[in-house]
Each structure stands twice: as C-alpha cells, then as structure tokens.
Amino acid sequence: MARQARGGLAGVPHLLTQSTHEGQTLVRDDADRQRLLEILRMAAKDHRVSVHAYALTDSGWSALATPSTDNGLSLMVQSVGRHYVGYYNRRHQRQGSLWASRYKSCPVASAQDLLDCMVLIEVANPSGAWSSAAHHLGRGTDPLVSDHAQFWTLGNTPFERDAAWKRRLEEGLSPSRSRALHDAVAKGWAVGSAPDIARLQTATSRRLTPSRRGRPPREQEPPQV
Structure with missing residues (x-):
C-alpha cells in the first residue's frame, strides 16, 4: 500500500508527532531539551507556523500547530530535524539520524476536537516543565505557544481558563479516544x-x-418491461 502523503493545509491545525529509532534517546538532559525547544521556536517563526501545544519526551516530540502555507509544516519539521540532529551529534560525539521515520501528522477539521488533541499532547508531560502545559495552567508565558481561539472559549479570564484546563488535564481522555487520535495521526x-x-x-x-x-x-439494472 502506498504511503499517505505528508503535508499540511494552510490555516488548518495539525496534530503531529516525530519519534526516534527504537531505543534511541532524543534528549539526555535539560540542555538538550532547552536546545530542542529553541530550535523548534526558530523553525516555527521562520516557516510561519503557529504552535498551540507541544510536549517533549525522551523518545520524541509532538505538537498541535497551524501552518500559514501548505508546506510550512513540513519545512518546520525538516528544519528541526536537521538542526537538532547536528547539534545532538556534535555534543554527544555520535553520527547518524535520530528519527525512526518521517514525521506523522493529521489535520484537525473540527474546533471541538482541538482541545482533545491538546490534552493528548500535554498529558505526555503533565508537569509542564518541557511542554506547553505550564503555559496553559498559568505558570508562565511560553514564547513558543500561540494560543488557539478555541482555548479562549474555556473562560472569560485567564484564571477561568487556567482552572478549566487543569480540570481537562486531570480528566484526561478515555482510552478509546486516545486510541482514535493516535490512529488518526499515524495514518x-x-x-x-x-x-x-x-x-x-x-x-x-x-x-x-x-x-x-x-x-x-x-x-441495479432497470426492470424489464
């Protein structure tokens, strides 16, 4: 079966993930995490992509992002991959790629599904130290994050939105909903x-x-007269 084409739709939020080779660590310490976020922030700015949520884990990263051009998303991910792997290899004296495959992504067509995608991302790193959760919980302003309009529907004030988001993260997603979103982005x-x-x-x-x-x-064949 042919692979589904990767790409983006301008003005449409996309859920995306990129994972490392099995057993390969993406980040070894906070210096790596900080550098990866700096590279992601620069790449998003250069290619005019708004990042609404993100999370780093030891074996990959994920984000909810809206590109302003059809190729903005792929250009951003390519830039992150190229610059971070170069940095990582120099710092840790290694060679080769980190990535298991191309990044995976899917468009989010309905606004009501966008918040579920944010929950899926942020529960991967709920402490917020290396995700957008801290930003959405009111613990600070993250320069990487551009809040989507749908997030603002959670309340009329920052306090109301922070409290509502705290409840959403605590509730999480049902196993079936998580599987459905993971399946959508994978395919x-x-x-x-x-x-x-x-x-x-x-x-x-x-x-x-x-x-x-x-x-x-x-x-059906027409009836015989």
Missing part, C-alpha cells in the same frame, strides 16, 4: 465531524478519510 486521517472533514476535503486532493473496503456496489 494521516483527518480528525473531526463528517461535515467538517467533507468541507476540508474540498481544499485538497489528498484523501482525508480511509477509502471504503471492498468492491463498489453494483448498479
């Missing part, structure tokens, strides 16, 4: 309601939903 299928995905599909030739299995239904 590149859009997240959202059927009408929203259908509207988004008109803006791209890339398939946003899996094709139906099996043969197409046969046309």
